[in-house]
Amino acid sequence: MIEIKNLVKKYKNIIAVDNTNLKINDNEIFGLLGPNGAGKTTLIHILATLIKPSSGTAIINGYDIINEPSKVRSSIGIVFQAPSSDDILTGYENLKIHSLLYNVDSHIREKRISDVLELVGLTNRKNDQVKKYSGGMRRRLEIARGLLHKPKVIFLDEPTLGLDPNSRESMWKYIKRLVDEEKITIILTTHYMEEADLLCNRIGFIDKGKIIALNSPSKLKANIGGEIINLKIENKEMNNIEKIMDLIKKFDFVHRVENFETKGEKGKIAVYVDNASNNLPIIMKVINKMLNDIDISSVDYRRPTLNDVFLKFTGRHIEDQYDKDSAEGGFMERYAQYAKK
Amino acid sequence: MIKIVQKVVLWSDMHNMQKNRKKSYKLDLEIGKIYAIWLREFKVFLREKSRLVASTFTPLLWLFVLGGGLGSTMSSPIHTSNIDYQKFIFPGIVIMSVIFSSVFFGAYIIWDRKFDFLKSVMVAPVRRSTIFIGKTFGGMSTSLIQAFILLVIGIVIGINYTPYSILSFVLIVLMLSFTLTSLGLAIGSFMESLEGFQLIVSFVVFPLYFLSGALFPLDNIPPWLSILTSINPATYAVDALRFSMLGISGKNLFIVNIGILFFSSIVLSIIGIWSFRRMKAI
Numbered sequence: 214m215i216e217i218k219n220l221v222k223k224y225k226n227i228i229a230v231d232n233t234n235l236k237i238n239d240n241e242i243f244g245l246l247g248p249n250g251a252g253k254t255t256l257i258h259i260l261a262t263l264i265k266p267s268s269g270t271a272i273i274n275g276y277d278i279i280n281e282p283s284k285v286r287s288s289i290g291i292v293f294q295a296p297s298s299d300d301i302l303t304g305y306e307n308l309k310i311h312s313l314l315y316n317v318d319s320h321i322r323e324k325r326i327s328d329v330l331e332l333v334g335l336t337n338r339k340n341d342q343v344k345k346y347s348g349g350m351r352r353r354l355e356i357a358r359g360l361l362h363k364p365k366v367i368f369l370d371e372p373t374l375g376l377d378p379n380s381r382e383s384m385w386k387y388i389k390r391l392v393d394e395e396k397i398t399i400i401l402t403t404h405y406m407e408e409a410d411l412l413c414n415r416i417g418f419i420d421k422g423k424i425i426a427l428n429s430p431s432k433l434k435a436n437i438g439g440e441i442i443n444l445k446i447e448n449k450e451m452n453n454i455e456k457i458m459d460l461i462k463k464f465d466f467v468h469r470v471e472n473f474e475t476k477g478e479k480g481k482i483a484v485y486v487d488n489a490s491n492n493l494p495i496i497m498k499v500i501n502k503m504l505n506d507i508d509i510s511s512v513d514y515r516r517p518t519l520n521d522v523f524l525k526f527t528g529r530h531i532e533d534q535y536d537k538d539s540a541e542g543g544f545m546e547r548y549a550q551y552a553k554k
Numbered sequence: 555m556i557k558i559v560q561k562v563v564l565w566s567d568m569h570n571m572q573k574n575r576k577k578s579y580k581l582d583l584e585i586g587k588i589y590a591i592w593l594r595e596f597k598v599f600l601r602e603k604s605r606l607v608a609s610t611f612t613p614l615l616w617l618f619v620l621g622g623g624l625g626s627t628m629s630s631p632i633h634t635s636n637i638d639y640q641k642f643i644f645p646g647i648v649i650m651s652v653i654f655s656s657v658f659f660g661a662y663i664i665w666d667r668k669f670d671f672l673k674s675v676m677v678a679p680v681r682r683s684t685i686f687i688g689k690t691f692g693g694m695s696t697s698l699i700q701a702f703i704l705l706v707i708g709i710v711i712g713i714n715y716t717p718y719s720i721l722s723f724v725l726i727v728l729m730l731s732f733t734l735t736s737l738g739l740a741i742g743s744f745m746e747s748l749e750g751f752q753l754i755v756s757f758v759v760f761p762l763y764f765l766s767g768a769l770f771p772l773d774n775i776p777p778w779l780s781i782l783t784s785i786n787p788a789t790y791a792v793d794a795l796r797f798s799m800l801g802i803s804g805k806n807l808f809i810v811n812i813g814i815l816f817f818s819s820i821v822l823s824i825i826g827i828w829s830f831r832r833m834k835a836i
Binding site: 258261262263264283284286287289291293295296297298299301302306309310311313314315316342358 | 583586587589590591593594597598601602669670671673674675676677678679680835836
C-alpha cells in the first residue's frame with residue numbers, strides 16, 4: 214500500500230528523516246514508535262503531502278507523493294496530533310464540510326456521515342459544538358473525519374496523546390474496530406509502548422530520523438530473549454555487585470547480565486534468562502550458597518516490553534523524554550500553550 | 555467509406571461530449587468545495603455574535619459621536635450643497651466597516667493556521683485557489699451583512715434610498731470587500747505569528763480608512779496626501795458610494811470609480827492566489 218523510497222528531509226541543521234526505506238502492506242496496522250523529535254510526525258507529514266521531502270519519494274495507493282499529490286490526498290485520511298476541527302461548528306457540520314471538500318457523492322453523503330459518526334460513537338452528540346466535546350471525543354471526531362471519503366490509508370499521529378486512561382482504552386477499541394469494519398491500512402505514531410504492542414501488526418522503531426528496528430511486536434520482544442529478572446542488592450558496594458554478576462553469568466540459560474540504576478537507585482541487576490519461573494530459584498539458591506555476606510532485598514521477573522527493545526537498540530528509554538503530555542482541549546488552553554512558546 | 559467517416563464523426567462527437575461532461579463535472583466539484591469553505595466561514599460568523607456586535611458598534615460610534623459632535627461645530631463640508639457632516643461621512647462609515655471586516659477576515663487565516671484548521675483543509679484534495687475563493691466569498695458575505703445593518707441605520711439619520719442607490723451600494727461593497735479580503739488573506743498568508751495581527755491594524759487597516767476620504771473631502775488636500783489617497787482602492791469606493799447615495803459628484807466619474815475598483819479587485823486576487831500557492835502548509 215505504501216512504499217517509501219530513499220526518503221530524506223533535511224532542515225537547516227538537522228536531518229529529520231534520514232534516507233528511509235519502508236514498505237507497508239495492505240490492511241495492516243503499522244506503528245511508528247520513537248521518542249519525541251525522532252521524525253515520526255515529519256515522516257507522516259511528508260507522506261500526507263504537507264511537506265516536500267528533500268530527496269526520495271513514496272508511493273501511496275499507486276500514486277507518487279511528489280507528482281500526484283492530489284490523488285494521494287484523495288487516498289488518505291489523517292488525524293493530526295492536535296485536533297484540527299473547527300470548535301465553533303458542530304461535529305456534524307465539520308463532517309459535512311469535509312465531505313464536500315473530499316467530493317463525497319451527494320446522494321451517499323448523509324449516509325456516510327451517519328456511518329462514521331456511528332463508528333466512533335458520536336451519533337448522539339453530533340449536533341453539539343465541538344468546543345463542548347471532551348479530548349477523547351474530539352480525537353474520535355477527527356478519526357470520523359479522516360474516514361469520510363473511504364480512504365485506503367489513515368494516518369493517526371499520536372491518537373491517544375494527552376488522553377486519560379479511560380479515553381485511551383476506548384480509543385484503542387475504536388481503532389481496532391476500524392480495521393475490522395473499514396478494511397483500511399493504518400499507520401499510527403506513538404511513544405506508548407503498550408499502545409503499539411496492543412494495536413500494531415508491525416512496528417518500526419524510529420530514532421534520529423532512521424528506522425532502527427522493524428518487525429512484529431512479539432518478534433521484537435523475542436529478540437531480547439526469554440524474560441528479565443530484576444535483583445536489588447542491599448549492600449551496594451561495587452565489588453559485591455560484580456561478584457553476583459560473575460556468578461550469574463556462568464549459567465548457560467542466562468543471555469545477558471546488566472547492572473543499572475533507576476531513579477538514582479543503585480544496586481540493581483537485570484538478568485536476561487530463558488524460562489525464569491524454573492531458573493530463578495536455581496539462581497537464588499546459588500547466590501545464597503556462595504555469597505553469604507550479600508543480601509538480596511527484592512526479586513521480580515517480567516516479560517520484556519517494547520521499551521526493553523528500544524533500550525537494546527539505542528541505550529535509552531523511549532518515554533524518558535516525555536516529562537508531561539501536552540495538554541489539549543479548548544481554544545483558551547491552546548492559546549495559553551501558544552503564549553508559552 | 556461514408557460509413558467509416560460517419561463513424562469517425564460520431565465517435566469524435568461522443569468524445570467531445572464526454573470531454574465536456576467531464577469538464578463541467580470537474581467545475582461542479584470545485585463549486586462544491588468553494589461552497590464548503592464559504593459555509594464554514596459563514597456559520598462561524600453567525601455563531602460568533604460578539605464579533606458581529608463589536609464590528610457594528612464601532613461604526614456607530616464614529617457615525618453618531620464624531621458625525622454628531624464634530625458635525626455640530628462646522629458647516630457643510632460640501633460648499634455647493636447643504637448636506638450636513640453626519641450625512642456626508644455616512645458612506646465613509648459604511649466603507650470603514652467594509653475595510654475593517656474584510657481585512658480582518660482575511661488576516662484571520664493566521665488563526666486558522668495556528669489552530670490547525672487550515673492544515674486539515676490543505677490535506678484534502680483541494681486547490682489553493684479554491685480555498686482562496688471560498689475564503690473571499692466568506693469575507694464578502696460577512697462584509698455585506700454588516701454593511702446592510704448600517705444601511706438600515708442610515709434611514710435614522712435621514713438618508714433616502716432608491717433601488718438604483720441600493721444596487722450600486724451592493725456592487726461597491728462587494729467589489730471593495732473582495733479586494734480587501736484578498737489583501738488580508740495575502741498578508742495573513744505571509745505571517746506566522748499572531749503578533750503580526752496588531753501590525754496589520756496599525757499599518758493596513760487604519761491607513762486604508764483615514765486615507766480614503768471617508769471623513770473629509772479630498773478636494774483641497776496637500777499633494778503628498780493626495781498621492782496616498784489615490785493609490786487606496788477604498789478612496790474610489792467612498793467616492794462612488796457618496797455619489798450614488800447622496801448625489802455628491804466626487805473627484806471621478808462613477809463609472810471610472812467602478813472600473814478602478816474592478817481592476818484593483820482583479821490585481822489583488824491574483825496577488826492573493828499567488829501568495830496562497832506559495833504558503834507553507836505547516
